[in-house]
Amino acid sequence: MGRGIIIAGVAQPRWAKEYVLAIAHLAEALKFPVLAEGLSPVRNYAHLNPNIISTYDIILRNEQLAEKLAPEIVIQIGYFPTSKQLRAWLTGKKPPTWVIDPSHHNLDPIHGQAIHLRTSIENLCATIESGQMETSPYLEEWSDAERKVRESLDPTLAEIDYLFEGKAAWLLSQTLPPGTPIFIANSMPVRDVEYFWKPNNLEIQPFFNRGANGIDGSLSTALGIAHRHQPCVMLTGDLALLHDSNGFLLSNKLVGHLTIILINNRGGGIFEMLPISQEDPPFEEFFAMPQEIDFAQLCPAYNVEYELIAGWEQLQERLNPLPETGRRVLELRTSRKADAKWRKENLEKLAAEIEYM
Numbered sequence: 001m002g003r004g005i006i007i008a009g010v011a012q013p014r015w016a017k018e019y020v021l022a023i024a025h026l027a028e029a030l031k032f033p034v035l036a037e038g039l040s041p042v043r044n045y046a047h048l049n050p051n052i053i054s055t056y057d058i059i060l061r062n063e064q065l066a067e068k069l070a071p072e073i074v075i076q077i078g079y080f081p082t083s084k085q086l087r088a089w090l091t092g093k094k095p096p097t098w099v100i101d102p103s104h105h106n107l108d109p110i111h112g113q114a115i116h117l118r119t120s121i122e123n124l125c126a127t128i129e130s131g132q133m134e135t136s137p138y139l140e141e142w143s144d145a146e147r148k149v150r151e152s153l154d155p156t157l158a159e160i161d162y163l164f165e166g167k168a169a170w171l172l173s174q175t176l177p178p179g180t181p182i183f184i185a186n187s188m189p190v191r192d193v194e195y196f197w198k199p200n201n202l203e204i205q206p207f208f209n210r211g212a213n214g215i216d217g218s219l220s221t222a223l224g225i226a227h228r229h230q231p232c233v234m235l236t237g238d239l240a241l242l243h244d245s246n247g248f249l250l251s252n253k254l255v256g257h258l259t260i261i262l263i264n265n266r267g268g269g270i271f272e273m274l275p276i277s278q279e280d281p282p283f284e285e286f287f288a289m290p291q292e293i294d295f296a297q298l299c300p301a302y303n304v305e306y307e308l309i310a311g312w313e314q315l316q317e318r319l320n321p322l323p324e325t326g327r328r329v330l331e332l333r334t335s336r337k338a339d340a341k342w343r344k345e346n347l348e349k350l351a352a353e354i355e356y357m
């Protein structure tokens with residue numbers, strides 16, 4: 001087979017393991033790398049799929065590698081990932097793309113050469129025979145880049161002792177009890193999960209409301225997922241939580257448990273990535289919009305437990321095991337500006353350092 005990639009995009013399939021197995025089967029048959037979104041269960045069943053590429057956003061920041069890895073064909077399963085790098089790369093290359101999804105939605109945001117097969121990946125894979133090939137040089141190139149980035153990224157994150165937002169996503173991927181459902185709110189949590197979520201075998205179930213990337217209704221959705229389910233976790237920013245804080249009124253009906261990991265960076269961290277962040281005023285008041293809310297006081301008003309997290313060990317202790325009942329907020333106070341700067345500098349640096357000759 002030629003130079004092809006599988007994109008395991010944004011998806012919350014009902015039967016995660018069957019879904020992941022079908023993608024792994026296709027990847028094995030074709031010897032294609034699987035660029036797996038953090039918002040896909042694929043990253044949480046790493047043992048089923050040896051071809052997972054989790055660091056594509058970083059790899060594609062390396063211009064020479066992006067050129068060298070240009071694909072001849074793309075198979076996209078589910079919604080297109082969040083990564084701007086991936087989007088820009090494929091918009092430039094416009095390879096023929098097969099979109100595999102049973103829905104009637106338009107899943108081709110880049111308006112490329114896409115053909116939509118309206119079937120599930122599970123159905124499609126039932127008809128595909130196993131491949132005979134050992135490997136392919138193109139797959140090796142991707143796997144090599146993935147290994148190099150992870151070998152540099154993981155120790156870098158492990159060493160960070162202050163509360164860097166991105167590290168929360170990375171740590172969760174290695175700490176949560178097996179099978180934990182996690183609701184990931186817009187906006188930076190979704191991106192940090194895509195950048196940093198480490199492939200694992202914990203069968204964690206990611207949930208989200210992507211749609212138009214709304215921050216509305218996040219808490220209520222997370223409570224709905226947690227209800228009569230195993231203990232559940234939510235990863236959210238402060239504005240998304242405040243937007244739906246009256247969702248807490250539902251929480252006395254909750255049968256089960258919800259831990260809310262609140263990344264409080266005092267406003268919308270997502271906007272720090274935009275050029276407008278250099279123009280203050282109006283940036284702080286009208287874009288970042290920090291709110292003067294003390295969560296330590298807000299939570300007791302709704303009969304929700306609250307704890308301020310001061311370090312990573314404390315966070316890990318609180319997350320495994322999770323309580324069986326109740327709801328609580330674990331607040332991490334982070335620095336929106338410093339963390340945006342960290343991402344900007346270090347994602348580029350990691351990309352530049354990949355040796356590929």
Ligand SMILES: Cc1ncc(C[n+]2csc(CCOP(=O)(O)OP(=O)(O)O)c2C)c(N)n1
Nearest residue numbers: 188214215216237238239240267268269270
């Ligand atoms: C209902 C709705 N209103 C406004 C927006 C625009 N918006 C996108 S992200 C965001 C800020 C989110 O801030 P926070 O929840 O603190 O997360 P962070 O960006 O810091 O990760 C806003 C206001 C939106 N997506 N949805």
